[in-house]
Amino acid sequence: MEQATPPAPAAGATATVDLSPVAVDLVGAHLLPCGIRQNGAAPVSDYFKPRSTGLEVEGVKVEEAFFRGRKLQGATLAFPDGYRGYVLEKKSGGNDTHNSDGEVSNFVSRAEFQNITYWNHDTTPSAEDSLPRCFHWLTVANAMHKPVTVEDLANMSAMQNQDS
Amino acid sequence: MVEAVPMVVPEWATKEPCLMGIDEAGRGPVLGPMVYGCMYCAHSYNNTLATLKFADSKTLKEEQREELFESLKVNNSIGWEVDVICPKDLSAKMLKKSKVNLNEISHNSAMGLVRKVLDMGVLLEEVYIDTVGDPEKYRVKLSEKFPGIKFVVAKKADSLYPVVSGASIVAKVTRDRALRNWVFDETALNMHMKTGSGYPGDPDTKQWLEDHKHPVFGFPTLVRFSWGTCTPFFKDAVEVTWESDDIDEDATNNGSAKRQVKLSSLGFTGFKRKTEEIESSGKGRCKFFQARKLELVKKLE
Incomplete structure (x- = not known):
């Protein structure tokens, strides 16, 4: 997950990401509970057939799919406003730049998606799973990194004056 | 069922x-x-x-x-x-x-x-x-x-x-x-139902398995992936590793535990995996990140 910002190779960066190319819109991506040692395209929609179970746990609609003989149960999460998912490809050769850390990797976006379906092997998805909980970080990060405005400062000093 | x-x-x-x-x-x-x-x-x-x-x-x-x-x-x-x-x-x-x-x-x-x-x-x-x-x-x-x-x-x-x-x-x-009357879940092209008896000695079954194997997905869901018959068709398949295969299967206390261990050690149903190799863990970070398996990426590669 990356916030949609233009690439900015800053000092100390070890990678640049170019999100400018018009990428394929996948709408959704799947996160499987296994390692698949292949890097490349696969006919996902021909073989991987998620189905709604009709089951709903804590407001999460449970889906079902099979992969390599295993039954997976999953849930689809939409990214919050302002966030998008990207499939990145490493650009090879040529214009790699260098800094003190050595080689800088350059990535270019090949596809994007707005929601992610994560799959558990044998366990029903729930709000306690680590992926939905990852979204908490976005709220925390926003609170921590949001620039302090003049109004914020004014409010703060107003509150302090009230206290004293 | x-x-x-x-x-x-x-x-x-x-x-x-x-x-x-x-x-x-x-x-x-x-x-x-x-x-x-x-x-x-x-x-x-x-x-x-x-x-x-x-x-x-x-x-x-x-x-x-x-x-x-x-x-x-x-x-x-x-x-x-x-x-x-x-x-x-x-x-x-x-x-x-x-x-x-x-x-x-x-x-x-x-x-x-x-x-x-x-x-x-x-x-x-x-x-x-x-x-x-x-x-x-x-x-x-x-x-x-x-x-x-x-x-x-x-x-x-x-x-x-x-x-x-x-x-x-x-x-x-x-x-x-x-x-x-089987209707395939899969929409891949050129699938057929000349399956033979479904036993490994049947040349039609062998041919069918050969015709329908896929390096990433294995087989259509018509196939019982847990059968040893599938194993030879996966020699060249993409390796897939599951967390559940880490569990010590010897602990299974039923009669067929041995057979299942054998199946997984044959390499198709499972590979022993080093979890951290392929999955972020948040290890070494504060609890907030660990619980969410959020790792700090220092170097994108």
Whole structure:
């Protein structure tokens, strides 16, 4: 997950990401509970057939799919406003730049998606799973990194004056 | 599990003591559903049943079985039910984190049929069934579950008891039809149903597996992925690693634990994996990140 910002190779960066190319819109991506040692395209929609179970746990609609003989149960999460998912490809050769850390990797976006379906092997998805909980970080990060405005400062000093 | 259209229970079955036979079809093949079938009738009908040529169902030709199935469907003195267990349910159960072996699946299916027939109100007195595993242990298991019923568990019960032969026809015809009318979940091109018998010695089955293997997805869900027959077709497949295969499978306390360990060590059903190699863990960070498996990426590569 990356916030949609233009690439900015800053000092100390070890990678640049170019999100400018018009990428394929996948709408959704799947996160499987296994390692698949292949890097490349696969006919996902021909073989991987998620189905709604009709089951709903804590407001999460449970889906079902099979992969390599295993039954997976999953849930689809939409990214919050302002966030998008990207499939990145490493650009090879040529214009790699260098800094003190050595080689800088350059990535270019090949596809994007707005929601992610994560799959558990044998366990029903729930709000306690680590992926939905990852979204908490976005709220925390926003609170921590949001620039302090003049109004914020004014409010703060107003509150302090009230206290004293 | 898919169940057949529920049948109305015949009146005699709730008034006269009945006997029932249970048999299976498609336990061994690498593809297609496994079907459990049962047939029941009143004790007083058993002698007539013996004259209906159900005996030795395995030696019958497909058309003869179809004919017999149609005739028993319209026979008012006979009741029957089936339990169709899809190949993907078989694979999924056998590859679960806590694995269920095929004997257990078979026992549960048979017991499910007994329960269903009882719930319909059939006066079951005796049940004849082909054995799965040790006959005596199986008999004890069934008797404990259904204390009011006398169970006769025997090898080759289908050739010994007409009521089991009948059940075997119900099961076999249902499986054959399921395969004939199979609709693939997958939408890949050039799939066909020249599957052969589903046994590894059958050249048609070998060819079918060869035609339908896929380096990433394995096979269509018609195939039972937990079968050893699949293994040789995965020599060149993409390696897939599962967290559940990390669990020490020797701890499994049922009889087929050994077989399952063997399957996974053959390399298809699982590879020993180093979790951290492929999954972020948040290790070394504060609890907030650990609980969410959020790792700080220092270097994108």
